[in-house]
Amino acid sequence: MEIQYPEFSLLFILFSIFVLATFDQLYYYWYYFRRLAFYKDSAKESLQEGVSIIICAKNEYYNLEKNLPLILGQKFQNFEVIVVNDASDDESEELLKNFERENEHLKVVTIHQNLNFFSGKKFPLSIGIKSAKYDVLLLTDADCSPASDEWLQNMTSGMNNGTDIVLGYAPHQRVKGFLNKIIRYETLHVAMQYLSFSLAGLTYMGVGRNLAYRKSLFFQAKGFMSHYKVSSGDDDLFINSVATKSNTRIEINPKTYCFSKPKTSFKSWFIQKRRHLSAGKFYKPKFKTILGKYAFSQLLFYSLLIPLLIANFNLIIVLSLFVLRLFSQLFIYKKCMKVLNEKGLLLAIPVMEVFMLILQMTLGLSNVLSKPNKWK
Template identity: 25%
Template sequence: MILSFLYIIALLYFLFNLVLIFTWLRFREVGKDYTFPQTTRISVIIPVRNEAENILNLLEDLNDQTYPFENFEVIVANDSSTDSTAELVKDFQKKAHFKLILNNLSADKSLSPKKRAITESLKIATGELIMTTDGDCRSGKNWILAVQQYFLEKQAKLISSPVTFHSRKGLWSNLQIIEFSSLIGSGACAMFMKKPNMCNGANLAYTREAFFEVGGFSGFEHLASGDDEFLMHKIAGQFPEKVFFLKNQDAIVETNAQETLHDFYNQRKRWASKWKFYERMNVKALAIFVFLTNFCWILTVPGLISGSLSLSDFISLTVIKFSAEMIILSLFLSFLRKSALIWLVPVVQVIYPFYVSFFGLLAQGKGYEWKGRKLQ
């Protein structure tokens, strides 16, 4: 009975990954001819807190954009930084080719500092299209152009674009790149199928009109996280045919992997804590299914050791779970220009079930630490 259940779950997961593979291959990368007028007014909002080590790199990237400088502005929403972030941004205003606004937010013990930073910045933004990213991100020179052209092509209300981690020497960061690629890629496939479930605020764009039409962050302003996914769900609910993923390497944004286990723990706990607040049952069901699949595979290990599960069944269940998963992860990594890490995928596949199960259970608790603050 239990063995049959394990096989059913493994086979369903195999089929799930096959669907992801065919979906990903069906939607080819967007062309880069960029023939639409480059006249859309754009506001890039960057919520920051203590990003002195990183913010200048991002501003330099924005200074190298191919999109007309007169048609975009950048608003750095400084959330009570205690380092030199504000001073660095202010100094950069002298050399910025675009309009650079430093929006120093008043001290506030908001439950959701990032949502507050975006909302307050929208009050002074002049763009029709809002793009958000983080202070530790890097972008290519065609980033804004790629998003703007796709926005016009699709007449989109929301565009989610690819995010990955910077390539650095060391096993720890490389493992995070692979794990994170699964989230970005599966979220992209869900958007291709018009069943959006995940996105990332480090590379998100939406129209000002759509933001206010769905009531912005109202309804989940009490949650510290969710400036990206919950807003996407609201926009997708009202404009189901106008939410897209931009499959274009020009649109890739890179951010920092977590350097310490403590930071990794808090970031993943923050991400995992959102699932129980999802209103869409299909999104909740998918989260539960992924948790159950990985937890079931963990159960095969003590089963093998105790002798209640034969070696042949253990191998069969492992192959069923990992084979299609290996292919889709390789496809995601290749698109994100991380194909050199494909050889590490099996290592992540063995670790991942324990990771998912741990954070899935941990997410039932409350509170985490982020950017030096205790948040809920």
């Protein structure tokens, strides 16, 4: 009796890969991202220690004029605000002197010459951390505005019980236009990843616009020395190197948000994204594997969907898997958007996902051809 083997055509192989990619995507949505989607915050005790807020600023006169009063006006007994003026050539120095005379919480550290040998934010940030009076540090940027006067209190609450790192959320302000939707979608998507993975005990990054950690942890890790040659990574590479399952928590109370001013031109945003992407290759291998597998299965899903539909191969199964993933994606995104208080993005998510996939490949190619190395 002759044994008949199944015919493994090219379309069958592509279909099999498509099925595996789809289930891998579903695994990420329902195993990882659902942690943020169904996250319930718990009550935490207020921190009894002092806190040092650190802001690095280079030519940020107008942002400092607008946002510094909001930071200095936080409801907290024992805190200082350190602004590192990194060789600004606008009127920032005079503005900061005026603020410093009027507010006892403010401490200004001025770098008069361009001594930033590391071509990034790490040098001025290190100066600010060394100048800090307190062990608990809260970082933000000059163009960020806290959502409330309880930002400081809530971002640092709960750091009493062995917590060394608090990851916050830093959304972008909502304005009209396609670019703003893309920026807010990308911010939401990144937040879904780093917050969900952190809840799973796999903290791989934080966002320097809204991030707290201990000064003692910084010095224990020898600061940024392990990646000082990388222009970016003052937030994600540092957190990638020091975070553990037990020393990190997230804080997503809407009172703790720090809103950033979004870029208004695609070119400036593209340059910013190139700089951020360049740090990813220095992540720990396990994080590169987890993040890379997610991005690769995402790419395979869309790359194989179109040829399978055109070839009309197992059409019912292919469409069923597409609908299953789409439903899972929109359901998890809707829940995460509710948790993070984001609006106006849900229906455009599939389109923006494809757009960002293409953009990520373009960014990767650009970084291969030339190195992004400027902070300001």
